[in-house]
Amino acid sequence: MRNIFIYKDISELSRFLNDSDNVFVVIDSNLKHLHSHFEGCNMIEIPTSEQRKTLESVVEITGRLLESGADRGAFVLGVGGGITTDMAGFAASIYKRGVKFGFVPTTLLAQVDASIGGKNGVNFESYKNIVGTITQPQWVYICSEVLRTLHPKEFRAGVAEVLKTFILFDKEQYAAAVEYFSELEQYLASTGSYLKKGEFYKEELLLEIIGKCAEYKSAVVERDEFERGERRMLNLGHTFAHAIEKICGDTPDYGPIMHGEAVAIGMVLAAKLAACYYGISSDFAQQLERDLKSVGLPTAVPSDKNGRQMPLGMLVEALRMDKKVAGESIHFILPKRVGEVNDVLVPLKIVEEISCDLC
Numbered sequence: 044m045r046n047i048f049i050y051k052d053i054s055e056l057s058r059f060l061n062d063s064d065n066v067f068v069v070i071d072s073n074l075k076h077l078h079s080h081f082e083g084c085n086m087i088e089i090p091t092s093e094q095r096k097t098l099e100s101v102v103e104i105t106g107r108l109l110e111s112g113a114d115r116g117a118f119v120l121g122v123g124g125g126i127t128t129d130m131a132g133f134a135a136s137i138y139k140r141g142v143k144f145g146f147v148p149t150t151l152l153a154q155v156d157a158s159i160g161g162k163n164g165v166n167f168e169s170y171k172n173i174v175g176t177i178t179q180p181q182w183v184y185i186c187s188e189v190l191r192t193l194h195p196k197e198f199r200a201g202v203a204e205v206l207k208t209f210i211l212f213d214k215e216q217y218a219a220a221v222e223y224f225s226e227l228e229q230y231l232a233s234t235g236s237y238l239k240k241g242e243f244y245k246e247e248l249l250l251e252i253i254g255k256c257a258e259y260k261s262a263v264v265e266r267d268e269f270e271r272g273e274r275r276m277l278n279l280g281h282t283f284a285h286a287i288e289k290i291c292g293d294t295p296d297y298g299p300i301m302h303g304e305a306v307a308i309g310m311v312l313a314a315k316l317a318a319c320y321y322g323i324s325s326d327f328a329q330q331l332e333r334d335l336k337s338v339g340l341p342t343a344v345p346s347d348k349n350g351r352q353m354p355l356g357m358l359v360e361a362l363r364m365d366k367k368v369a370g371e372s373i374h375f376i377l378p379k380r381v382g383e384v385n386d387v388l389v390p391l392k393i394v395e396e397i398s399c400d401l402c
């Protein structure tokens with residue numbers, strides 16, 4: 044795995060920051076407790092939210108780089124979750140026509156997904172990640188220590204992407220990850236925390252899972268950087284997830300929902316769709332539902348305040364707006380079982396016809 048460094052502690056980072064005068068740390072303003080690890084570096088704090096993941100914020104970062112005297116030899120280091128790494132990577136890739144950059148991802152989702160692969164984008168109007176670049180970071184420093192302050196809800200959102208990756212590539216690792224994360228949830232339920240003596244319960248195991256997952260994503264990106272084929276597989280669960288996120292965003296009655304939660308629901312729907320499409324049993328969809336529940340993730344479309352489930356007609360309408368629609372069909376990544384997943388162009392008519400079986 045090229046340029047992805049995995050450590051338990053954040054202290055090893057100092058080895059990467061020798062030329063600190065030249066390092067411009069773009070850091071999530073919620074992470075003040077991490078500042079001491081960037082002694083001598085130029086600090087640029089940014090507030091993070093999906094609403095602020097905009098071109099204006101990127102312009103602000105480039106302004107701050109200019110003010111701080113960053114020249115063409117500057118190194119930008121994005122420290123935070125996916126919002127920060129996406130914006131820092133984008134700003135670095137356009138500042139003075141591009142300067143080098145790296146990441147210290149601090150959420151599980153950013154460690155296994157957002158910080159790897161070189162996609163650096165921001166939102167524009169109601170479109171997510173629609174403006175940006177594909178430019179690779181020089182290196183990514185991943186450590187489990189920083190995850191200890193993460194809220195369980197944020198942590199679980201990352202678990203959904205971890206399981207997604209293993210469904211695509213690794214049956215054994217999938218089973219091991221489900222076992223670990225369900226144990227972790229049981230530990231949380233009985234003690235009120237993921238931590239035992241200040242570290243994650245079985246932290247070495249968590250680190251191993253993160254490392255394997257990051258390795259799979261990075262290998263796919265090396266083979267298909269510009270998403271012409273294989274990289275599309277990483278969208279498993281995402282077609283339904285984007286539709287659910289859009290509805291929750293537009294209709295406050297159903298929201299809010301986190302991306303990882305929507306991906307978990309989306310994967311179950313994709314597995315159910317696969318069963319209908321191929322005419323096979325729904326055993327895998329049922330197994331997936333059990334597994335996701337055991338790691339604390341939702342598996343059914345959200346309900347409104349009165350307990351009414353999001354209507355499937357609404358979901359199909361939202362699917363029609365997806366950028367993966369081709370005429371009257373839409374690309375779905377359909378999982379038959381762990382390790383057997385296909386990219387299929389499914390006529391929307393079929394999705395409509397079987398939608399009654401989906402929830």
Ligand SMILES: NC(=O)c1ccc[n+]([C@@H]2O[C@H](COP(=O)([O-])OP(=O)(O)OC[C@H]3O[C@@H](n4cnc5c(N)ncnc54)[C@H](O)[C@@H]3O)[C@@H](O)[C@H]2O)c1
Pocket residue numbers: 071073074091092093096123124125126127129149150152153156157158159160161162163164172189190191192193194197200
């Ligand atoms: N570029 C890609 O390939 C790619 C892939 C997947 C997702 N993304 C993007 O990633 C974003 C989501 O990333 P995210 O889930 O990491 O969100 P995020 O960056 O908003 O972080 C989630 C929350 O956790 C807080 N936080 C971050 N690190 C923390 C820590 N160590 N301790 C305590 N709190 C911490 C943040 O302040 C924030 O409130 C989305 O905008 C999505 O589009 C990009």
Ligand SMILES: [Zn+2]
Pocket residue numbers: 156204281302306
């Ligand atoms: Zn995702």
